[in-house]
Amino acid sequence: MKTLLIGEYRQGKLLDTTYELFGFAGQLGAETALFLVGTDSQLPAYGGTLYLADVAVCGEYSPELHKQLVLEAIKKENPDQIVFLHSSYGWDLAPRVAASLKVAQVSEVVAIQEGGYEVGCCNAKMRRTLKPATAQSVITIQAGAFEGVQPGGAPQIVKLAPAGASNVEFLGYEPAEEKGVDLAKAEIIVSAGRGIGKKDNVGIIAALAKAFGGELGASRPVVDAEWVSHDHQVGTTGQTVSPKLYVACGISGAIQHLAGMKKSEFILAINKDKDAPIGEVADVLVVADLLQFVPALTARLSQ
């Protein structure tokens, strides 16, 4: 099986998430070739074939032009799968490529199953397994779902040049609003999940964060309910964090949350359900009612 992996380059840098594509291909046991609109001066640590188009000519974002270049690489490589990251770049480009090739697309894959791909459904409460019905297919993988793997080595470059001009003008990036809390720098994060039950209980989790000398984090439902502000949210649509200690209080461990915190050095989870999926990544899972356990732990730490 052969894959063409579509790497990403942004604001003068090769994105680390590019290596997650190799993690995915490794799990499939597939051969790889890589496509990138980037530059000679920022090459990936990869010893295989790299289809490289010059970002100075093609721009960092130009769907029509990049699609044309990806299609050219596909023509040369004839891969079974064309694999994108499920990022703003990938989710824009992938369906254009799939439509041009008239092949199946499976989006936001979180795991590989024998004979198919797992994707989230029902607001990520469940997963369904899909199998493309065409021999060739386009896949997007969810950020954080596959471990980044650096194959190492220097690529054999095949240069690609666009045939025409772009039909959109890329005006640039706008920095996100300044965040109130920078969780990315925190060494200790104590996060509140839906299991805290109500807004009034945020204080219990915030007190534990304070006793640890850490920051308050949260899962998305807690933010959606406006119990805490979005700058506290951890996960794919929040911040990606890697503290020394991450304490997950009443958080089930949905893939979108795990993607944001599973690189933490030590994970302590407090959950009343011993089978909660957070247990799969936690170093310690305390099976308890957080409303009893968390204040007791805070009191002990504060002694």
Ligand SMILES: Cc1cc2nc3c(=O)[nH]c(=O)nc-3n(C[C@H](O)[C@H](O)[C@H](O)COP(=O)(O)OP(=O)(O)OC[C@H]3O[C@@H](n4cnc5c(N)ncnc54)[C@H](O)[C@@H]3O)c2cc1C
């Ligand atoms: C496109 C998309 C993007 C998303 N982005 C994010 C994101 O960035 N971050 C994020 O977090 N989610 C995100 N989500 C939502 C995600 O799929 C989950 O719905 C969410 O993470 C669940 O949050 P939770 O674990 O707090 O709640 P739940 O899944 O409802 O889990 C609550 C947990 O609390 C436990 N519990 C209940 N009461 C107690 C108690 N008294 N004591 C101890 N434990 C208790 C339960 O056993 C359960 O495990 C996203 C979803 C989608 C579709």
